[in-house]
Amino acid sequence: KSTPGPAFDLIGKGYFAVLIDQGEGTTPYSGLTPIAGQSLSDCATTYFDQSEQLPTRFSLTFGRSTQPNQDESWRAGGIMLQHLAKASPLKVGLTQEQAEIALGDVEEENWTRANMLLDSVEDLELIGPHVSPTKLLYRLFHEEEPRVFEPQKVHFGCTCSPERVRKALSIYSDKDIATMTTDEGVVTADCQFCGAHYRLDPDDLGFQAAERKNGG
Known part of the structure; x- marks a missing residue:
């Protein structure tokens, strides 16, 4: 929301x-x-x-958070609510029969109720940090007897690297590489996912550079 x-x-x-x-x-x-x-x-x-x-809902928000003896900081939080087609007994620790009983058919009434509960969440509850995710989950859906799994730390990561950029440029000839070379004598590339900026030596780029390196 x-x-x-x-x-x-x-x-x-x-x-x-x-x-x-x-x-x-x-x-x-x-x-x-x-x-x-x-x-x-x-x-x-x-x-x-x-x-x-898949029927899916999100409730997202952000804002400034102030805690005692700490500087004001920005925080964000959110909930993703999704109606899965069926449960995996292996993942939730149930037998196939128990999973079918627990879920049953996709019922519009259950989905509507879950959405009504999600609509009751307050921005301050999402931002925290005074209301933990587990407490918020219980506050919203305690009658549904939710299962809480071990938390997993979230960190930002990207698979880009100078070597992957060189590999992407390996299909180009010396002439092509020359057109990409800046007035400073380098070839630049930016990762569209993480924003990393690369400056590469044009003499090391392209298939002809690889042939020279291998003595071809």
Whole structure:
């Protein structure tokens, strides 16, 4: 339910990109949908409606947080609510029969109730830090007997590197590399995901440079 406002209008037209990395040994999955609605929540909801075709809701917010003896800081928080098609007994610790009993068929009444509970969340509860995620989950959905898993730390990461940039440019000839070379005598590249900026020696780039290096 991130609050719409003039700032979101400045985005204009474009696409909302989602990159899902399921861990080591898997290939990240990316998806694109048009920017829709008046908030990032609306964009994310549209993505799941069109791509995953799973009923999904988001409640997102941000704001300044002040704690005793600490400087004021920005905090953000959110909840993702999704109606899964079926449960995995292995993941939730249930037998197949128990999982089917617990979930049953997709019932509109249950989904409507879950959405009503989500709509009751306050911005201060999402931002924290006085209300922990576990306490908020219990406050909203305690009658549904939610399961709480061990928390996983979230950190920013990107797989870009100078070597990957060189590999991407390895299909170009010396002539092509020359057109990419700046007046300073370097080839520059920017990662569109993390914003990393690379400055590379043009003599090391392209397939002809590789041939010279290998004595070809």
